[in-house]
Amino acid sequence: MGHQRYSNSFLLCFGLLIAIGLGCNSEPSSREGITIAAAASMQFAAEALRQDFTQRTGNPVSLITGSSGKLTAQIREGAPYDLFLSADQNYPNALSEQHLTLGSPEVFASGSLVFWMVKADSSTSFQELSKASVRHLAIANPETAPYGRAAWELLQKIDSSGSLQDRLVYGESIAQVNQFISSGAAEVGFTALSVVTAPQLKDVGRYEIIPDSLYAKIWQVAAVIRSKDEEKMAAATAFQQYLHSAAARDILRKFGYRVPVE
Numbered sequence: 001m002g003h004q005r006y007s008n009s010f011l012l013c014f015g016l017l018i019a020i021g022l023g024c025n026s027e028p029s030s031r032e033g034i035t036i037a038a039a040a041s042m043q044f045a046a047e048a049l050r051q052d053f054t055q056r057t058g059n060p061v062s063l064i065t066g067s068s069g070k071l072t073a074q075i076r077e078g079a080p081y082d083l084f085l086s087a088d089q090n091y092p093n094a095l096s097e098q099h100l101t102l103g104s105p106e107v108f109a110s111g112s113l114v115f116w117m118v119k120a121d122s123s124t125s126f127q128e129l130s131k132a133s134v135r136h137l138a139i140a141n142p143e144t145a146p147y148g149r150a151a152w153e154l155l156q157k158i159d160s161s162g163s164l165q166d167r168l169v170y171g172e173s174i175a176q177v178n179q180f181i182s183s184g185a186a187e188v189g190f191t192a193l194s195v196v197t198a199p200q201l202k203d204v205g206r207y208e209i210i211p212d213s214l215y216a217k218i219w220q221v222a223a224v225i226r227s228k229d230e231e232k233m234a235a236a237t238a239f240q241q242y243l244h245s246a247a248a249r250d251i252l253r254k255f256g257y258r259v260p261v262e
Helices: 010-022 040-057 068-076 090-097 126-131 146-158 174-183 230-242 246-254
Strands: 034-039 061-066 083-086 106-111 113-117 137-140 168-171 188-192 206-209 218-224
Touching: 034 040, 034 068, 034 230, 040 061, 040 174, 040 188, 040 230, 040 246, 061 068, 068 083, 068 090, 083 090, 083 230, 090 218, 106 246, 113 146, 113 174, 126 146, 137 146, 137 174, 146 174, 146 188, 146 218, 168 174, 174 188, 218 230
Parallel strands: 034 061, 034 083, 137 168, 137 188
Antiparallel strands: 083 218, 106 218, 113 188, 113 206
């Protein structure tokens, strides 16, 4: 049975929109230190990791978020990112094959897909979507967003008739999916467990954790981007190593991530 969270507070929903908006900056918040490009599904967890890392090391870190596919394209075009936190192995591996990363990308966690609603009938279940009076179902673009791909894979299994296809609303990333759901533009949708368990959102709406047997593993992968700046590559490598520390692993668990046994 899925976990449930309820809220009837307008203020919570208003705060949700603010939190999501602030979490999706398209530009680095600072020009100093390294810049981390993180999958939108990691927006809250990455911010917590950023703060903890800076507090422990004194090294400043800027953070931007977007779909893993879009960030990959930007890296190929020379975007000034120092570390890539992807919600998929294929994107950083492809960058590595093009010699755009320093060393091999490293898996540091795995994520979970959830069915989330804020303003829909709380009795709605992902298993009965085809029968539910849901007009709009939000998922991230399967072409560029790993959680969108996982949602699409799930829909192929639970909607063999294709009755839900006309109800789909596609977000550019998980962040936009979250906006669709929170605003009511889509009654329900599929997002990341790391989003709905974030302190900013944990009491907003209701969610069901999708059994991981229904979609391919969503690996979280870190890759240091190769550049001519040795100091930044060293700092990015330090953050990559930090992700395997006890402190970082504790933070990741709080956001619903599973971390490898070490």
